[in-house]
Each structure stands twice: as structure tokens, then as C-alpha cells.
Amino acid sequence: MRVAHSNVSGLVSLEKDAGKTEPRRESPRAARKIKKSSRKKRAKEVEQAEEHMQDSPAEKRSRQDAEAEGNADADGQVRGSGGGEEQAMAVAAEETTLLEANSIVLGGFGKKVVQKVQRVLPHWLAQPKLVHKGIKQNLVPIQNVPGIHPRLLKKLQENNIRSFFPVQSEVIPTILDTVSHGFLVGRGGYQPSDICVSAPTGSGKTLAFVIPVVQALLERVVCQVRALVVLPTKELAQQVCKVFSAYVNGTGLRVVMVTGQKSFAKEQEALVQKTIAGYRSQADIVVATPGRLVDHIEQTPGFSLKHLRFLVIDEADRMIDSMNQDWLTYVNSSVFHAEDSNPSMLFTRKEPGPVTAASTCLPRLPLQKLLFSATLTHNPEKLQQLGLYKPCLITSVYSERQKVTAERETGEGTESSYSLPEGLTQYYVPCNLNSKPLILLYFLLAMKFPCVLCFTNSREVSHRLFLLVQAFGGVRVSEFSSRLTPGERRRTLKEFEQGKIQLLISTDATARGIDIKGVKCVINYDAPQYIRTYIHRVGRTARAGRAGLAFTMLLKVQEQRFLQMLKDAGTPGLQKQLVKSERLKYLLPQYQEALSQLQTSVKEERSEMFA
Numbered sequence: 001m002r003v004a005h006s007n008v009s010g011l012v013s014l015e016k017d018a019g020k021t022e023p024r025r026e027s028p029r030a031a032r033k034i035k036k037s038s039r040k041k042r043a044k045e046v047e048q049a050e051e052h053m054q055d056s057p058a059e060k061r062s063r064q065d066a067e068a069e070g071n072a073d074a075d076g077q078v079r080g081s082g083g084g085e086e087q088a089m090a091v092a093a094e095e096t097t098l099l100e101a102n103s104i105v106l107g108g109f110g111k112k113v114v115q116k117v118q119r120v121l122p123h124w125l126a127q128p129k130l131v132h133k134g135i136k137q138n139l140v141p142i143q144n145v146p147g148i149h150p151r152l153l154k155k156l157q158e159n160n161i162r163s164f165f166p167v168q169s170e171v172i173p174t175i176l177d178t179v180s181h182g183f184l185v186g187r188g189g190y191q192p193s194d195i196c197v198s199a200p201t202g203s204g205k206t207l208a209f210v211i212p213v214v215q216a217l218l219e220r221v222v223c224q225v226r227a228l229v230v231l232p233t234k235e236l237a238q239q240v241c242k243v244f245s246a247y248v249n250g251t252g253l254r255v256v257m258v259t260g261q262k263s264f265a266k267e268q269e270a271l272v273q274k275t276i277a278g279y280r281s282q283a284d285i286v287v288a289t290p291g292r293l294v295d296h297i298e299q300t301p302g303f304s305l306k307h308l309r310f311l312v313i314d315e316a317d318r319m320i321d322s323m324n325q326d327w328l329t330y331v332n333s334s335v336f337h338a339e340d341s342n343p344s345m346l347f348t349r350k351e352p353g354p355v356t357a358a359s360t361c362l363p364r365l366p367l368q369k370l371l372f373s374a375t376l377t378h379n380p381e382k383l384q385q386l387g388l389y390k391p392c393l394i395t396s397v398y399s400e401r402q403k404v405t406a407e408r409e410t411g412e413g414t415e416s417s418y419s420l421p422e423g424l425t426q427y428y429v430p431c432n433l434n435s436k437p438l439i440l441l442y443f444l445l446a447m448k449f450p451c452v453l454c455f456t457n458s459r460e461v462s463h464r465l466f467l468l469v470q471a472f473g474g475v476r477v478s479e480f481s482s483r484l485t486p487g488e489r490r491r492t493l494k495e496f497e498q499g500k501i502q503l504l505i506s507t508d509a510t511a512r513g514i515d516i517k518g519v520k521c522v523i524n525y526d527a528p529q530y531i532r533t534y535i536h537r538v539g540r541t542a543r544a545g546r547a548g549l550a551f552t553m554l555l556k557v558q559e560q561r562f563l564q565m566l567k568d569a570g571t572p573g574l575q576k577q578l579v580k581s582e583r584l585k586y587l588l589p590q591y592q593e594a595l596s597q598l599q600t601s602v603k604e605e606r607s608e609m610f611a
């Protein structure tokens, strides 16, 4: 039976069911003892009560008299007054003790001292190789970086690259070192380490993997898919594909992009060719988005990754977030469990495991993973999903001050070190909902900001803001979001890069990785929710050591949280930029007109949608 009663703190406690829960304080033995003694006492009380009932009438009367005078106790012995109460209290106290001994406290909402869990990171994460340099002061002439093939040096010069950025001069030799004995076997026959690179936006990570991958494959004889680069968006894949194409040009290596920009059949044709002897790979390097890649692994006959040597995961933290698409499982099964794998192959394919005598008997073709991101997670559980082998981490920071420790957006409570571009100047602009569009127009019209990339938090806001600015006039404006077809998106980015668009209003579709050289200023029209989003958005400017401005519009209610988020992240020097309402006044009449025009446009669009 469960009996509810109040304990001292007023919380309700339940007498536990026998055998279901354990006594709260006493050991089982002590509890049994207490129970036994209480049973004895109760028996004694019952006995005495019975005796009391059996008294002769005379005795009863004298007892009653004595009781009336308050002088009788339960034993029939005459005591001092109040003896009954005392006894009742003693019994109650005893029962409470007994019940407490046999009960658990539910709730327990009082403050408890919780011991802080000390996080212990794996050594490779806790002790990264730090590239502690700024871009401009630490350019390394390309000839000074050891191991680069003369052919590639020539290509670099052709592409106007005279010096390497710090992260490139560190990462390129590290990767090249792992292929110093050719790409078919690791050094000494061992599986090479996977390499993770965490470096700020615009620090040149793309070239840091393009150069060593192309160099490693320069000597290949048969065309097979040996490098696979996976990226989260089509635009990024296209960008990376362009860089690869610039460096494989004239080498005989082939790069194929599979992102869904072309029809599936066209991509299949580009990947494999059917001959009388079977299927022949047409690609050495495949640049892909995860969904389309899985489609080809499943549905393209002859497309195989069994010769894959490099798996490059760009924007790695974002790609980890998309692990639920299971793309890595498909890649692994295509690499290690290919149906047409030949057991008599000189180089075996086995997933990396412990080094044993048996494992070193046959030469193994290793699969090396290369991870790149400006906001690489330091969460071991997340990284574990990638199945990294003896990874090493290269982290680039400009200064201790700019070392950002944050990963609050995921709420995972783990610390990561991010850093922002050296040439970035950041401001926040206090505003209210009505003044937001006016401030944006003021920046563009009065302050004449050229080439502005403006971020909103949704495609609806992007579209309306675009319509509003268009209706206002005087600004060459475009929008970029999933409302546009891939072709329109490509065209828009091109025009923006060519300077034909002054203001590009975008969702977070352009927040990551997109490299548009002329972006002078980023405006967060809607404040980003997470530090990672902020870092990628503002990283569209101040690239490659250039200067750039970032403005974040903040409503009063957002100010504290946002500034705290940046402060927690250790982001220095966010300055306040006030725009006084008097300065916006001259825009008001035209703005009112634009608003009513916007209403008409929205109505028209709605009626078109439901027509």
C-alpha cells in the first residue's frame, strides 16, 4: 500500500511498496531492525489496550477518574498530566522516522551542488597544430613550400598565386607527406592519418586540398575515381569544381561534378562510359552534393568508388549535420564492399582497424579523409560519425584575442575554437521593426555602400525586402534563395560578382563557402540565431586578407542575447553604430509609397499563386 504524507519541507513523500524501493537512509539490515522493533512495540500497545478493556468496572471507574484528572497512562499507571499527549507525539515521531526510513522524497527541487563534469577531449582535438599567423604578414612564396610539383608551381603562377596563405603552407606539405610514396600505399605500408583543418573563412582552404590531391593523382595511369569531394550545396560544388578544373587543365586528370545541375543521364555519361570490355570511369575527381552522390552510387551502372584514395569533406561541420542522409554509409560500402571487387587485386581494400601482423601482410589502398571548415566541431561524438583514423587537427588563429570558443547553437556544450577574418570590422545597429528597411536604404543610398550582401532569416523576408527595395528605387537589387531555379541562382551570383548588382538580399543559402571577391559589406538584416551562422555570414567579406565591414541590425529585445552570444564566443570589438531617426526622415515619403506598392505586389503574387 502507498501512503502519502507530508515531510518536513512540505513535499509529499510516498511510503514505498514493500520490496519495490529501497529505504532512503538506512541499510536494508538496519531497516529490517527498525521494522522488527516497531512491530514489537505495536504488539505491546495492543496487549495493553486489551488489558485496559478487560479491567473490572471498579478499576475502570477509578482509572477513568484518574484519567479525568489526567493522571493515568496507557499502562494503567498514574502519571503526571499530559502523559497521553506526550505518548501520542512520541508514537507520531516514531512513525515519521519509520516512514522516512522507508520512503523516498519525490520532487527534490531544492538546489543541489552538482559536480561539474570535466570534459576530456581526445588528444588530437585538445592539442591541435596551431597555425598562429595573420595572412598578410605571413605569406609564404610558393617556391618555399617543399614538395610541390614544378608543373603545379607553374599552374599556380598562371593563376596569379605567388605566395601561399599560412594555412596552405601548413596543410599542403602535411597532405603531400602522406603521399610521398605514391597514392597507392601509405608511408611504410601504414594507413595515413586523416587530416582535419579548422581555419577562418576566406583563408584559402580550397587550394589547401586542391593542390595536394591533384599532385597525388598526377602519376595515375588508369582513370578511376580516386578523389571525392563532398559539399553541402550546388553553388559550393560548382565553385570547388572550378578551382580543380583550373589545376587539372593539361594534366589528363578529369573532374566531374554531380549536383543535379545537369540531368541524371548527362551526369551518368560524364561519370562512366560503356565499352565492350565493360564500364570505364570517366572521372578521376568527383565533386558532389550528398544526395546526388547517393543516387549515382545506387543507380549508375559501373560507377564505383573502390579505387577511392581521398575523401574530402568541405564545410565538414555542416556535412556532419547532414549525416542523417546516410551518405557516408553509401560511400563506405561502395569503397570497401564493392560487388565487383576482385579478391586477387594487388591492393586490398579493408576499413582501417588495429594494426596486426595479418593486416600488414597485404598492401592496402588507404582511404584518407580530409575535413575542412571554418567552424569545425570539437564534439568527439559528432566527429566519431565520420569514422576518422588517427586524425590530426590543424587550426588556424590570428591571435589569442580572436580565439573563439563557442558552439552554442547546437546546445551541445562543447567548446570549439573559431576565429574571424583578420580584416573584418564588425558593428551592431540598434533599430526597431519600422526603421530596419529605412536603415538598409540609408546605408545604400546615403552612405553609398557598394556590393552589399544582406542576410535575412527566411526566404519570405528576403522576397518582401527585395520587393520593397525594388519599389523604393535607386538601388540595383536582387534576391537569392530557394525561390530561384538553379540557373537563376547561378546567373544572379555571376551578376553580383560582376558588380551589376549593388545589393543582394539572400537567405543563408549564400552564407557558407561562397567566394565573391568584391563583397565589401555584409548586413545581417535579421540577426543570426547561432554563432556559427554569424561566423559564416560575416565571412563572405574580408576574404583573403582583405578588409570588410559587417553590420548586424538588432531589435531591443535581441540586443542582450546577441551581444552575450558574441561575448561568450570571445568575438572582440563589436562596435555600436547608431543611426539617428532624423537621418532617415528624408526617406519617409518615398518609403510610404514603396510600402503601398509592396502591398499591391504581394496581393498580385498571391492571386497568381491561387489562380
Ligand SMILES: Nc1ncnc2c1ncn2[C@@H]1O[C@H](COP(=O)(O)OP(=O)(O)OP(=O)(O)O)[C@@H](O)[C@H]1O
Residues within 6 Å of the ligand: 161, 162, 163, 164, 165, 168, 199, 200, 201, 202, 203, 204, 205, 206, 207, 373, 374, 512, 513, 514, 515, 517, 539, 543, 544
Ligand atoms: N595563395 C593565395 N593567394 C591569393 N589568393 C588566394 C590564395 N589562396 C586562396 N586565394 C583566394 O582567397 C579566396 C578565399 O579562398 P577560399 O574560398 O578557398 O577560402 P575558404 O577558406 O575556403 O573560405 P570559406 O571558409 O568561406 O569557404 C578565394 O578568392 C581564393 O581565390
